[in-house]
Amino acid sequence: MRLSTNMVENKITLSHGSGLQATKKLIQEIFLKHLGDEILLSLQDSAIINVEKEKLAFTIDSYTVNPLFFPSSDIGKLAIYGTINDLAVMGAKPMFISLGFIIEEGLDIATLEKIAISIKEAKNRAKVEIVAGDTKVVEKGKCDGVYITSSGIGVQILDSFPFLNSIVPGDKVIINGTIGEHELAVLLARGEFKFQADIRSDCQPLWEIIEKLLHNCPGIKFMRDATRGGIGGVLNELAEQINYGIQIYEDKIPVREEVKGICDILGFDYLFLANEGKFIAIVEESQAQKVIEIMKDSGYPLASIIGEVRKEFSQKVKLQTIKGGDRILDFPYGSQFPRIC
């Protein structure tokens, strides 16, 4: 595509980052075109938003995924759903998003447009508004196509959530489905491996299921989406904060055979692989089954209780393996995998 009759290039140039006519055209012909009236990218310096309640959640995340497109998702959807999910796990209804684009000189305009369309679909599905934006262009070789930083505001529907202080031994650890797919899908799409596999990113917005759970299950004490660092990372961080131990059972953790297979071959631990549509919930024992039922009724058939909070091994996570062995699930220093985000 071409930006306009005046704009003969079909690639991003440094002029698109000048703040002058070229920037304006880029914004109008790519972002405003697809994201509609809601997005005020550069037209105002800030968006003015109305909020009904006083407790807001505020978050930010930078998305640097490579490749920009991968099975079932792309950087645009990630930038919306990832930020929405960060609000959702704080018990906050996602409302407003602002997006900062850092774009590499030479990027195909068509690629940027494809991302804008994907963002539009994601914001419509998740019912959030994109109210502010910014675009910068950096020289070829100083970015990886495009980086998107996404900031979100949500209205907290459950005051003071999460209830970390009320977590006690016996509380159950729940996951809403299979793990490890997002990270492997990205690595596969990048051609990191010498084999192919049909693994798709699980990237999806979680507010709908979380809202249902919060309305029906007051026994939910904590939630966290298991993105970078995986469920191993989330559980280790949680254990440190609550001063109890967390026991999980390998045979209860839902994971696709293909994911297990690739992890076996490459020596990866799927517990530390990034997900983009999975969250850990800590739930009072008496409500754990109800949480599972609601999840299963809401499109998460593989939701499972995978462990529980324990008095023992304070601040540590212990894994009972399928073979019956018990081991502390170390919190690795760095990633075993190539960077995906």
Place this chain on the structure above:
Amino acid sequence: MRLSTNMVENKITLSHGSGLQATKKLIQEIFLKHLGDEILLSLQDSAIINVEKEKLAFTIDSYTVNPLFFPSSDIGKLAIYGTINDLAVMGAKPMFISLGFIIEEGLDIATLEKIAISIKEAKNRAKVEIVAGDTKVVEKGKCDGVYITSSGIGVQILDSFPFLNSIVPGDKVIINGTIGEHELAVLLARGEFKFQADIRSDCQPLWEIIEKLLHNCPGIKFMRDATRGGIGGVLNELAEQINYGIQIYEDKIPVREEVKGICDILGFDYLFLANEGKFIAIVEESQAQKVIEIMKDSGYPLASIIGEVRKEFSQKVKLQTIKGGDRILDFPYGSQFPRIC
């Protein structure tokens, strides 16, 4: 400096972006250390904030300046003041900031720490809280040291500001001081020119003066900080929105002789150079002098009325040159200068 006895590197590695122990250490030993309890970088997925009023301003900006440090300022201060100023010109008191860092593998940890300290000074001076953050690390050569995206929330103290519809011919165009220094300071610091000059960035927070003006001068109808694209960009965008023309007078525009000199030599137009502490205000004629007096009393001795809104040349900006000529101030397509942000 070293991150800890366990962390023998003094450079950023990809592990610092893994979301695992290394990321946590980096956050604790650089960001938490300097930015204190307020910053929740990665400890929670979102910050919960309390707001007293319902009209909020919400903004985002990515900072990609090179070099990271330049006379009188650096990327850290820019990321705070730039975002604060975007809120301020919307009549909103800056309250909360969230920061997304994209860091290049191999960056000196000491550099990152210097930036964190600078951010701390800036947030203290501007009395805002940093409540959320995110860090990503990308491979060497896929960033330019560090990029910071800063998102801000402010509480609007003047409902429905700016009052674009009430702008009428006769309204005065005011600037709070000399222009062009920020962009030249950055270009000089980068060694783009074969000569030296003592030009410093004007990077500073504008909320204090703007708050005073809004409380005392109800005749202020519009404000905009003249960053990327300069005052030429701001006035051209404004003229398009109000359907009137804007006349400015070259001899009224405050600009340092050194800036003029460099622009003369290099053929730059200082009207389109980026500033980081200057804003344009459109003010009812009867209050223009009062605005100037308040500015002069508040540390802006060179504040000036530089033009007025006109019925003629609708949607255009006209410059009367020192020699008495009149010309339309074209809105350039792209920048004449190397990228600085």
